[in-house]
Amino acid sequence: MPDQMQHITLASRPKGAPTQDNFAMETAPVPEPGAGEVLVRVHYMSLDPYMRGRMDDAKSYAAPVPIGGTMEGGGVGEVLTSNADGFSPGDMVLGMFGWTTHAVADAKTLRKLNPDLGPITAALGVLGMPGFTGWHGLMEYGRPKAGETLVVAAATGPVGSMVGQLAKSLGLRTVGIAGGPDKCTLATDRFGFDACIDHRAHADAKSLRTALKHAAPDGIDIYFENVGGKVLEAVMPLMNPHGRIPVCGMISWYNAGGLGAGADTTLSAPALWRPILVNFLSVNGFIISNHWDRLPAFLAEVAPKVLNGDIKVVEDIAEGLENAPGAFIGLLDGKNVGKQLVKLI
Amino acid sequence: MPDQMQHITLASRPKGAPTQDNFAMETAPVPEPGAGEVLVRVHYMSLDPYMRGRMDDAKSYAAPVPIGGTMEGGGVGEVLTSNADGFSPGDMVLGMFGWTTHAVADAKTLRKLNPDLGPITAALGVLGMPGFTGWHGLMEYGRPKAGETLVVAAATGPVGSMVGQLAKSLGLRTVGIAGGPDKCTLATDRFGFDACIDHRAHADAKSLRTALKHAAPDGIDIYFENVGGKVLEAVMPLMNPHGRIPVCGMISWYNAGGLGAGADTTLSAPALWRPILVNFLSVNGFIISNHWDRLPAFLAEVAPKVLNGDIKVVEDIAEGLENAPGAFIGLLDGKNVGKQLVKLI
Numbered sequence: 001m002p003d004q005m006q007h008i009t010l011a012s013r014p015k016g017a018p019t020q021d022n023f024a025m026e027t028a029p030v031p032e033p034g035a036g037e038v039l040v041r042v043h044y045m046s047l048d049p050y051m052r053g054r055m056d057d058a059k060s061y062a063a064p065v066p067i068g069g070t071m072e073g074g075g076v077g078e079v080l081t082s083n084a085d086g087f088s089p090g091d092m093v094l095g096m097f098g099w100t101t102h103a104v105a106d107a108k109t110l111r112k113l114n115p116d117l118g119p120i121t122a123a124l125g126v127l128g129m130p131g132f133t134g135w136h137g138l139m140e141y142g143r144p145k146a147g148e149t150l151v152v153a154a155a156t157g158p159v160g161s162m163v164g165q166l167a168k169s170l171g172l173r174t175v176g177i178a179g180g181p182d183k184c185t186l187a188t189d190r191f192g193f194d195a196c197i198d199h200r201a202h203a204d205a206k207s208l209r210t211a212l213k214h215a216a217p218d219g220i221d222i223y224f225e226n227v228g229g230k231v232l233e234a235v236m237p238l239m240n241p242h243g244r245i246p247v248c249g250m251i252s253w254y255n256a257g258g259l260g261a262g263a264d265t266t267l268s269a270p271a272l273w274r275p276i277l278v279n280f281l282s283v284n285g286f287i288i289s290n291h292w293d294r295l296p297a298f299l300a301e302v303a304p305k306v307l308n309g310d311i312k313v314v315e316d317i318a319e320g321l322e323n324a325p326g327a328f329i330g331l332l333d334g335k336n337v338g339k340q341l342v343k344l345i
Numbered sequence: 346m347p348d349q350m351q352h353i354t355l356a357s358r359p360k361g362a363p364t365q366d367n368f369a370m371e372t373a374p375v376p377e378p379g380a381g382e383v384l385v386r387v388h389y390m391s392l393d394p395y396m397r398g399r400m401d402d403a404k405s406y407a408a409p410v411p412i413g414g415t416m417e418g419g420g421v422g423e424v425l426t427s428n429a430d431g432f433s434p435g436d437m438v439l440g441m442f443g444w445t446t447h448a449v450a451d452a453k454t455l456r457k458l459n460p461d462l463g464p465i466t467a468a469l470g471v472l473g474m475p476g477f478t479g480w481h482g483l484m485e486y487g488r489p490k491a492g493e494t495l496v497v498a499a500a501t502g503p504v505g506s507m508v509g510q511l512a513k514s515l516g517l518r519t520v521g522i523a524g525g526p527d528k529c530t531l532a533t534d535r536f537g538f539d540a541c542i543d544h545r546a547h548a549d550a551k552s553l554r555t556a557l558k559h560a561a562p563d564g565i566d567i568y569f570e571n572v573g574g575k576v577l578e579a580v581m582p583l584m585n586p587h588g589r590i591p592v593c594g595m596i597s598w599y600n601a602g603g604l605g606a607g608a609d610t611t612l613s614a615p616a617l618w619r620p621i622l623v624n625f626l627s628v629n630g631f632i633i634s635n636h637w638d639r640l641p642a643f644l645a646e647v648a649p650k651v652l653n654g655d656i657k658v659v660e661d662i663a664e665g666l667e668n669a670p671g672a673f674i675g676l677l678d679g680k681n682v683g684k685q686l687v688k689l690i
Contacts, residue, residue: 053623228614228615228618232614232618233614247618247621247622248622249622250615250618250619250622253615253618253619265614267614268613268614269573269577269578269610269612269613269614269616269617270573270595270598271614272614272617272618273573273577273592273595273598273617274595274598275630276592276628276629276630277592277593277594277595277630277632278398278630279630280629280630280631280632280635281628281629281630282627282628282629282630283621283626283627283628283629284621284625284626284627284628285620285621285622285623285624285625285626285627286625287622287625290625
């Protein structure tokens with residue numbers, strides 16, 4: 001049993017895109033679990049866009065990470081010692097451990113994983129928060145109907161690929177948007193999108209919109225929103241009457257603190273608001289942590305599809321805690337291919 | 346029976362706020378009704394903000410009025426001659442006659458009015474499209490709950506006053522926004538709002554927001570949106586988690602063609618979009634003409650409340666077709682007090 005652990009703290013708040021300077025790798029004694037707690041050795045940690053929001057101190061649905069605090073995040077790991085009923089050393093668990101090699105966690109916040117039901121990393125991606133986000137947003141707020149057209153950006157990411165695959169299986173035309181030709185090939189060839197547009201090949205929203213019109217000749221019924229910016233600007237005028245927009249993120253605007261004008265878009269507030277009115281759009285923001293009651297339904301429906309290969313899994317795995325900041329910076333810049341993980345052991 | 350009628354046509358498309366030059370008063374022969382049609386002498390015509398949208402040729406939910414075409418609009422009038430079963434001379438009817446003294450209309454598009462159930466002008470306001478818009482938007486998309494707080498602008502208009510009175514009767518705290526101290530007095534003393542803010546006393550969204558915070562100390566659960574601009578900018582950061590925004594108009598942006606930045610606001614697209622995400626807002630655009638199936642339910646619920654005085658009616662009546670353009674220009678500038686009508690006979 002080691003007596004020292006590593007963790008990554010928020011050294012300073014980023015102005016715009018985060019840099020390595022915003023993070024500090026620190027060493028600390030491995031903590032002792034109290035009553036009802038377990039000590040976990042993290043095997044894989046998840047990197048997700050929402051973490052960018054926690055680095056700011058703007059009002060949001062979650063408190064910001066304090067300066068000097070451990071960066072937040074989910075992970076899967078092995079129980080080393082347990083002071084909680086129902087958990088034993090060797091159990092694999094999912095929890096919000098943070099960017100850390102070891103963590104003490106309240107057993108009530110953990111979900112025990114069954115490695116026989118597939119790779120444990122799925123609990124961080126396709127069968128975890130991102131996949132659950134895609135499923136819930138699509139089914140609850142997207143209200144998909146066969147024959148309609150869906151557009152989703154970050155199409156090869158864990159949310160976008162879930163949305164696209166589910167929509168395709170329900171008989172929708174699916175149009176992905178991704179960064180670069182390799183990701184577009186992945187979107188169509190592996191995730192089954194009917195079309196994929198490389199947003200990097202389009203310098204502005206107008207050009208992107210022309211490509212979208214071609215890929216979605218009947219207009220857009222569902223735009224699953226996770227990026228904002230140029231893509232949102234391109235999409236809004238193409239929304240069909242009675243269209244639906246589940247809003248689960250706006251990654252392109254995170255680095256602007258969510259409040260800047262956005263470097264890659266000239267979208268004005270009226271141009272964003274007017275299509276909601278004139279096309280009777282239904283726009284719903286959500287965060288999946290408000291909907292844990294739906295998790296059993298999600299797992300019951302989607303886990304079998306992952307096991308039998310109907311829903312594909314693509315992961316991008318960085319090695320070592322020290323590479324987490326770089327991988328995260330890359331994630332915000334779209335450098336990852338598939339679900340971004342960090343392997344710690 | 347006269348053989349000449351007057352009507353007002355769209356002479357040119359406005360750039361920004363409409364002017365008298367955009368309208369032309371014309372004389373034409375009174376048309377003859379064909380089979381299934383009736384000839385109507387219009388007694389009152391309605392002026393409504395949506396008409397500004399029809400003067401542009403931007404894509405919207407309805408076709409623009411062509412240059413030289415009669416301005417569109419609803420009215421109530423008397424059947425002069427009828428070639429339709431079920432309609433007789435002397436019947437009072439509601440229809441989309443346009444800005445005109447006489448019109449031939451397909452009887453299937455008309456609703457016969459019973460003058461014994463209240464003044465026929467109610468069919469253009471509190472019991473017509475504006476009142477129905479307020480009721481449907483509030484009940485369907487606002488999902489009001491006792492103890493919550495509702496904000497609506499144009500609080501003394503026919504939509505806003507309906508929304509406020511209904512919400513108050515359901516146990517909500519109601520905060521109106523109106524232009525000028527007289528309208529604010531009307532909002533609180535006659536329409537029963539708990540508070541009213543004079544937006545003209547606040548030069549920018551920040552100042553207006555401070556006043557709103559004071560009037561809505563527990564935040565805003567429902568923002569019934571009919572104005573856009575400065576009010577929207579002030580409201581968005583005050584929306585509570587799980588808040589709802591029915592969107593039925595954006596009058597402050599109509600004169601900008603719905604696409605300009607808006608002279609009175611610095612609201613950016615990300616600042617508008619981000620609260621939807623972080624506060625899980627539900628934003629629904631609608632136009633009441635998609636929901637005629639709900640009209641019987643609306644009339645059954647609200648007509649008795651109008652007759653017994655629970656729902657108040659305030660009308661602003663211009664005299665003569667020649668004064669319709671001026672009254673409409675004033676309406677867009679907030680000069681009317683209550684439902685704007687034009688009396689033609």
